[in-house]
Amino acid sequence: GIQVEQSPPDLILQEGANSTLRCNFSDSVNNLQWFHQNPWGQLINLFYIPSGTKQNGRLSATTVATERYSLLYISSSQTTDSGVYFCAVVDYGQNFVFGPGTRLSVLP
Amino acid sequence: NAGVTQTPKFQVLKTGQSMTLQCAQDMNHEYMSWYRQDPGMGLRLIHYSVGAGITDQGEVPNGYNVSRSTTEDFPLRLLSAAPSQTSVYFCASSLPGPGTQYFGPGTRLTVL
Numbered sequence: 001g002i003q004v005e006q007s008p009p010d011l012i013l014q015e016g017a018n019s020t021l022r023c024n025f026s027d028s029v030n031n032l033q034w035f036h037q038n039p040w041g042q043l044i045n046l047f048y049i050p051s052g053t054k055q056n057g058r059l060s061a062t063t064v065a066t067e068r069y070s071l072l073y074i075s076s077s078q079t080t081d082s083g084v085y086f087c088a089v090v091d092y093g094q095n096f097v098f099g100p101g102t103r104l105s106v107l108p
Numbered sequence: 109n110a111g112v113t114q115t116p117k118f119q120v121l122k123t124g125q126s127m128t129l130q131c132a133q134d135m136n137h138e139y140m141s142w143y144r145q146d147p148g149m150g151l152r153l154i155h156y157s158v159g160a161g162i163t164d165q166g167e168v169p170n171g172y173n174v175s176r177s178t179t180e181d182f183p184l185r186l187l188s189a190a191p192s193q194t195s196v197y198f199c200a201s202s203l204p205g206p207g208t209q210y211f212g213p214g215t216r217l218t219v220l
Contacts, residue, residue, distance in 0.1 A: 004150075030206045031206040031207070033208065033209065035211075041196060041213075041214055041216070042213055042214070043198060043211040043214075045208055045209075045210065045211075048207060048208040050206060086150055086151075088150075088151075090206065094139050094141075094156070094158075094202060094204070094205070094206075094209070095141065095153050095156055095166060096141075096143075096151070096153065096200075096209065097153075098143075098150030098151045098152070099150055100149065100150050101149075101150055
């Protein structure tokens with residue numbers, strides 16, 4: 001089955017810094033989403049982005065489907081950005097395969 | 109719109125007990141699924157359904173049963189709980205085809 005890798009596994013930032021999270025996947029996908037899991041465990045949809053670039057406030061994402069990777073950019077990070085960021089992909093059907101996540105800690 | 113709801117939020121079971129985790133959505137989504145998340149890991153698919161009356165297994169189905177009698181509800185049954193089933197369980201739903209999937213708030217289950 002499809003494999004999903006995320007890097008880095010852990011990231012510590014000072015408030016106000018920028019960061020880039022990466023997701024690599026091993027096969028063609030028809031769906032890719034980025035999620036933020038907050039410290040209370042809630043999964044929050046960030047982007048549905050099987051290809052192209054999207055922006056939402058301080059967050060943006062780019063997926064280059066032909067090269068099998070996606071990037072999540074966080075600018076001017078805030079303490080509320082802390083948590084785990086997951087990339088999840090679908091190769092066929094509708095079932096997600098999740099990556100292991102990137103744990104982000106933003107320090108005040 | 110309540111979105112995807114799950115009950116209970118927390119549950120403690122003894123080994124061998126059975127229980128049902130409830131999941132409901134009010135968005136008229138045909139596709140629903142159950143995932144489990146173990147500490148420090150991503151989510152893994154347990155079972156899914158593409159519509160009422162249709163269910164199928166995911167990556168880790170052993171020890172779990174599902175049924176889908178209505179579009180709105182997709183309960184997950186633990187037949188005989190084991191400590192290895194201690195996890196956080198998430199339910200998700202979406203429309204058919206590629207698109208955004210929506211996740212419930214999760215149920216934290218501990219099996220002693």
